[in-house]
Amino acid sequence: QKEVEQDPGPLSVPEGAIVSLNCTYSNSAFQYFMWYRQYSRKGPELLMYTYSSGNKEDGRFTAQVDKSSKYISLFIRDSQPSDSATYLCAIMNSGNTPLVFGKGTRLSVIA
Amino acid sequence: EAGVVQSPRYKIIEKKQPVAFWCNPISGHNTLYWYRQNLGQGPELLIRYENEEAVDDSQLPKDRFSAERLKGVDSTLKIQPAELGDSAVYLCASTPAQSGAGETQYFGPGTRLLVL
Numbered sequence: 167q168k169e170v171e172q173d174p175g176p177l178s179v180p181e182g183a184i185v186s187l188n189c190t191y192s193n194s195a196f197q198y199f200m201w202y203r204q205y206s207r208k209g210p211e212l213l214m215y216t217y218s219s220g221n222k223e224d225g226r227f228t229a230q231v232d233k234s235s236k237y238i239s240l241f242i243r244d245s246q247p248s249d250s251a252t253y254l255c256a257i258m259n260s261g262n263t264p265l266v267f268g269k270g271t272r273l274s275v276i277a
Numbered sequence: 278e279a280g281v282v283q284s285p286r287y288k289i290i291e292k293k294q295p296v297a298f299w300c301n302p303i304s305g306h307n308t309l310y311w312y313r314q315n316l317g318q319g320p321e322l323l324i325r326y327e328n329e330e331a332v333d334d335s336q337l338p339k340d341r342f343s344a345e346r347l348k349g350v351d352s353t354l355k356i357q358p359a360e361l362g363d364s365a366v367y368l369c370a371s372t373p374a375q376s377g378a379g380e381t382q383y384f385g386p387g388t389r390l391l392v393l
Binding site: 170172174207208209210211212215254256264265267268269270 | 281310317318319320321322325333368370381382384385386387389
């Protein structure tokens with residue numbers, strides 16, 4: 167079993183839809199949870215970062231962590247065509263350990 | 278502020294040939310990472326530098342891969358000889374001096390390698 171599992175999609179939604187992206191992980195020692203967005207032929211860029219369980223909101227984006235279930239989510243409200251990208255979850259144990267990435271979910275928002 | 282710079286952006290080589298990738302991190306960022314991203318996969322760490330010291334190279338295939346960061350600034354990743362399975366995007370990332378939990382890793386655009 168991989169440390170981080172993420173459904174690769176692809177996921178196609180109409181503009182304005184609410185998008186839910188999810189990852190599960192296996193190691194309960196992971197403490198830091200991130201979501202990266204990667205446009206085609208670009209490097210990943212950090213969208214959201216959360217520590218421990220709970221929700222974090224930033225504009226149209228909400229990151230949610232449930233450590234008891236080892237489940238992390240990213241919600242995108244009022245999705246826009248510019249949100250079309252690959253979304254990668256990434257988790258980390260501590261500051262000096264490497265990021266472990268999911269496979270990424272390819273999202274297309276259709277106008 | 279300039280981002281992480283990588284070159285070349287694309288490289289096509291024949292198998293068994295050598296290839297090198299260059300990365301210049303964001304100014305002042307002491308921690309530098311090299312990742313490999315296979316098609317349809319997330320990035321996987323190859324090596325991490327703190328200044329000029331390689332502090333985590335456990336995932337670097339040392340029989341054919343080498344890396345250096347001589348002056349603790351820019352870095353070079355080399356493959357010799359390249360194999361078909363090395364076709365991937367090679368990403369460089371950097372973080373500020375006090376690398377710690379949750380520090381944003383700033384990624385470059387990557388070098389897309391195709392081995393024929």
